[in-house]
Amino acid sequence: MKNDVLEKYLNKLLKQPRETDWLEFKLNFHSFEEIGKDISAISNTACLRNRDNGYIVFGIEDNSLNVVGTSLTLDKKKGNEQMEVWLAKMLSPSLDFEIHEFTHSNGCQIVMFDIPAASSSPIRFQNESYIRVGSSTRRLKDYGEKERKIWTNGQKKVFEKRPAMNNLGEQDIINLLDTHKLFELSNIPYPSKREKVIEKLMKEDLIQFKNSKYSILNLGAILFAKELEVFEELYRKTCRVIVYKRANKLNTLRDIGV
Numbered sequence: 001m002k003n004d005v006l007e008k009y010l011n012k013l014l015k016q017p018r019e020t021d022w023l024e025f026k027l028n029f030h031s032f033e034e035i036g037k038d039i040s041a042i043s044n045t046a047c048l049r050n051r052d053n054g055y056i057v058f059g060i061e062d063n064s065l066n067v068v069g070t071s072l073t074l075d076k077k078k079g080n081e082q083m084e085v086w087l088a089k090m091l092s093p094s095l096d097f098e099i100h101e102f103t104h105s106n107g108c109q110i111v112m113f114d115i116p117a118a119s120s121s122p123i124r125f126q127n128e129s130y131i132r133v134g135s136s137t138r139r140l141k142d143y144g145e146k147e148r149k150i151w152t153n154g155q156k157k158v159f160e161k162r163p164a165m166n167n168l169g170e171q172d173i174i175n176l177l178d179t180h181k182l183f184e185l186s187n188i189p190y191p192s193k194r195e196k197v198i199e200k201l202m203k204e205d206l207i208q209f210k211n212s213k214y215s216i217l218n219l220g221a222i223l224f225a226k227e228l229e230v231f232e233e234l235y236r237k238t239c240r241v242i243v244y245k246r247a248n249k250l251n252t253l254r255d256i257g258v
Helices: 002-012 032-048 084-089 144-153 170-176 179-185 194-202 218-224
Strands: 023-026 055-057 098-103 110-114 128-133 135-139 163-167 207-210 213-217 238-242 252-257
Touching: 002 055, 002 179, 023 032, 023 238, 032 055, 032 084, 032 110, 032 128, 032 135, 032 144, 032 170, 128 144, 135 238, 170 194, 170 213, 179 194, 179 218, 194 252, 213 218
Parallel strands: 023 055
Antiparallel strands: 055 110, 098 110, 128 135, 163 213, 207 213, 238 252
16 A cells, blocks of 8 residues: 555544544554454454454554654564564454554654454454453453443444444535446446435435434445545555565565455
8 A cells, every 4th residue: 555545544544533443553562462452352342342443553653643754563473474464363353453554754664553343253363352441451350341342343234234424414425426427337327416316325225314414334335436535434445556575574665455
């Protein structure tokens, strides 16, 4: 994924309220075990907060939120295993997290962990589940009410029917989605009236109407967004073609975002 896209998203994260518990800023690496516990905690907390993803960002001062860079790199190993491989093996159920390493415009190196929310059950690290409580990572089993809520939340709406953006008007929908493409693929002439376009989008479960406002659902955004990056929870869903030098992720020859 391109540096400018990642930096743009980092800037959004830096504007989040300081008490946000699905997001953690760190300066430097301390241990693989700490990262593993934090991934479990962030994933479970994101589920608790009805979010699709949570984040850990290395290279940010915790108090000032200044972008100062980190010494952590993707080629760091645990024994003979690459960091990402080792962490994936220690997490259960399997979690499709991503690690982005990029250079900030100020020249600092940033490492961002993009962590999907727990879905079918709490995420465990080395057979223990964790949760964020304030700014601390705690054992989930010590918070029974939160654990029960995660099990419940993880079985809610399927991804495609979750809102990608809320509180929109009809014109916002037209501005954000390529509605012409929908009618072209359906072999239907494009309506002259905007309400007919909205009606079609609702019929296809691409948007929903609630409390006098519209929401674009994840399916609608992924299929027809003019710019997927606008939907902050979905930027990681853009198509990527990555060519590696060898049969590992240490040396990237090409990384193209489509």
